[in-house]
Amino acid sequence: MDLESIPGVGEKTARALAELDDPERALRTGDVAAIADAPGISQGRAARIARGAIRREHDDPGGFLATDRAREVYRELLGLLTERTVTEYAAQRLETIYPSRRRSRIEEVREFARGALEREPEPDVLAALEDVEPLERPNDVRVRERCLATTDAERYSAAREAIPELSVEVVEDAQGLAELARGYSTVVALDESFAGVTVEGDVRVRPDALENPAEIVPERPLSFFARNRTRIAAAIEVHRAAELEVGGDCDLDALEDALTRLEDDGTVAGDAELDRLAAAADDLDAAVGTAESVANDHLREAIREEDVTIEGSDLLSLVERGAGVDSLLSRELSDEYAAAVDAAREHLIDALDLESGEAEIARRIFGDEPTFPVERDENALGRLREELTAARERRAGRLKRDLAEELAGQRGPVRRLVRAALELDVELAISRFAADFDCAMPAFVPDDTDGDDSGDESGIETGFAIEAGRSPLLDEPLEAIDPVDYEVSGVTLLSGVNSGGKTSTLDLVASVVVLAHMGLPVPADRVRLHRFDALHYHAKTQGTLDAGAFESTVREFAALAERGAGSLVLVDELESITEPGASAKIIAGILEALSENGATAVFVSHLAEEIRQMADYDVTVDGIEAVGLVDGELEVNRSPVKDHLARSTPELIVEKLATDAVAANGGEVPGESAPQFYDRLLEKFE
Structure with missing residues (x-):
């Protein structure tokens, strides 16, 4: 893999990544902890690098979230997921899961999410996760009571590079070796010529020392385990609590026993x-x-x-x-x-x-x-x-060498052990999110051929169908949210009373589409949808736009009409950008263009009737219908009714006034009465 081809990776960063044991695996799998182990790379930057590598792997150009409001919805959903993590690693790892237009990337995450949904977030597992952190590189180790000795200048340079933890001394003969032995507890002679030389003190002749540095400096592997002892012990506890599978090359009991014999400073305890x-x-x-x-x-x-x-x-x-x-x-x-x-x-x-x-x-x-x-x-x-x-x-x-030999082969298994514990936190966050918002895995049409999801049972060609959806962006308990059924194919106007739930319906659709394209479960009983190229979500504009902003908005929709064939377009009350009469004409023209290029769109508008009259084709109008007024409060059917222009709030209020007036007169309507006045007003809504 050409590391510099990854977005955001320059020459310096590529050199740092190259120092990892297996940079390609770390980048391909989004292993934030492993990437952050490279010199000078934080976990936040590691997440961004991993994201770029994943996009490169799937030939994903990005840009699925095409508007500010679409990006806001993604960040809010990501926030809900990260709230359910225990470790900082899991929060950063979730940053590598993003909405994509590429089927390969979506399916990759869907497979991960399916496994996550089988996880049970048990309290003892969550508690054990609190002490799990990515493994750290130990500080530079220096051993002062030992040294290497050689008579060869080239071997001297090789020794300094291979075993930087020890001093390397050049000696001419056995006398020089003897002098070193008086100043060091142990002297390791690298030259075979010293074999058989008798020198007072602890002098060892090891021509193979540079090939087996861990035997000469057991502090090297021990410092890694000493530095990460708490993290490894916590990962062991997570594996036991969650009953995770452990590879055959890792014996948890033996590893735990070895860690109990190791002090934080790398010395051996318990002897x-x-x-x-x-x-x-x-x-x-x-x-x-x-x-x-x-x-x-x-x-x-x-x-x-x-x-x-x-x-x-x-x-x-x-x-x-x-x-x-x-x-x-x-x-x-x-x-x-x-x-x-x-x-x-x-x-x-x-x-x-x-x-x-x-x-x-x-x-x-x-x-x-x-x-x-x-x-x-x-x-x-x-x-x-x-x-x-x-x-x-x-x-x-001797104890260090014995323990180092015992632990030397465990470095790889330990990395996998900790990584599995950290990844479990990511899975549990998805599982907890799915449970909290009553989620299900969505089905993509028409190219999703998994089991019962094969074919296009809903008749959707380019849209979506949501059954019993509950927007996770509402600041309400799940049980207090009315479930919404909504299906759209093509371009649709959504009408409805004020405070009837039109914006929250758009938020629900956006949330479902974003999560589905992330490969994650969605907050609904059942969802079928098309795989979109981009999400364009335009929030409600606050006040009439000036000429420059209005021109910019129209230009944006012109580009969308030209190149947005595979997009989902959600627009909330676009009529507020200018005068009502002009905005009805503009919206009608936008709908015509989007309908012609085959986009899927939902436009929330109070001008649905006017827009329908202006359009040169039969515009579909759905309505969030108010059932009536109960104690001054609207009672609303939150699921949009297909092909139905919803009545306005003023119409409902006038209707209530007329009914109340007739009741107050005992059913009599003498002369030009209040009930007749209200009836006259109601006729204007017909």
Whole structure:
């Protein structure tokens, strides 16, 4: 795939995308998380790039949403979907689902949506999703206690590139290697010529090190898992709660166990021996200080109680002033000094929980030569510190290598594990939307041949048929919305009383068409529709347009009349753009042109009768009929009646006044009465 051919992807972005493990898969499937893993690409930008890649994949020129109001409807519907997501990823992923004119793209999403409708948004699954996030790249790892060594300049450059986590040093011979070993806990020699060379310290000859970097730097794979430990654990919980299928290469129990042995900083947890060594190394100075106090306290007590030529208290005073302490201790208190030193040694060994070899070194910290206060041997202390530190590093290194080897093969499965959990959130958002708005999958005609949807049972050629539709854009509970049935083929005028639901009917049609062309379920019991090339939805204009705006509007409809054969056109009260008489003529001309080019259109208008008289063909007029007035409120049949010009609100009010007036006169109509006046007005509506 030529990455730069994707809309919005330049040379720099293409280089960043090329660093992904499988950029083509990520772009083809709209994997926002994987795309955002590329350097310098945010999730929002990743969604836009994915959208461009999908359009390129399906040869989709875009532009389905042809007007501002059409785009507003899409954004409102998208908002309703994203409100039902848990993760930020799912919200961004939904941005890649857009209304398209391409059948291949629509069918691709429809297949995904069908699977989504089978998902149950259980509370424990939604709760587990709260901690799932896309995997992150770990920060740069630097390991300072290890280094690589080589005698070759070319190998030096290759080593720096292959294993940037370690320092790389150039040495000339074994002596140089020995010097490095004194400064590093571990030295990895890359040259086979060093095989068999004996050097003090932890020196390993690994000519294959650059081919197996994870063995030399286990921190590399461990840092990935440490950085994403919470995310991976949450994804495991989602898979268990939702009973998602797990690939055979991923054992959730084993993965979870491995994660429990990994600290956030990439170190290994849960190993008693490593904990012992770490505690001993960290507590060494404090333990030695306490051991000194134990020995000195023991000696003070012994000196205070000793019965020699001088009183014990005087002897103590002399000793503390340093007067002949060595000879006094050697001559008079040798046994007590030995006991004090033994107590100090045992305390140190017990406090640090030292093993036999370590204990032997620890005993040398307090010598047999009598002194007071008891003095530590700094050389022996340094030796013990080095021994404990080296043992800790060796143990930690081995544990890291073992755990890294255990996890090394899990990076791919873990990516799939987290991706599946995130994609589940997308599916559940669609499922929740469908449940909240009582949705069903629509059927496209005449080219939809899936099962019972084959053929064109409704007689629609270029339009739509909606059964029991409820507009999701209404700010009302679903149960409070009257279901609407509406079918249109060709060009139609929609008439009706004020506040009767004409605009909400257009919103319903627009919502159904947008969602259907996104490949998603629609808010209706059943929908059949044509696959349109574009949606032109013109909202009601606020006030009469000036000359320039009026000219622009007419130009727009001229272009639509010329090239809008496969479009759906929804227009709300276009007559408000100019004077009523002129607008009836203009609308009639627009309807004629749209009818001739085979477009599907619904024009809401209060001038339906005038437009029908102006048109040179038999314009279909549907009506949202008011049943009457109940307590001053309109009672309306929200489903448009086919081929019916709806009565206006004023006509209904006058009719009510006439009925009330007759009732008030007891059925009598004497002379030129109010009922006769109302009857005269009603005749004007006939």
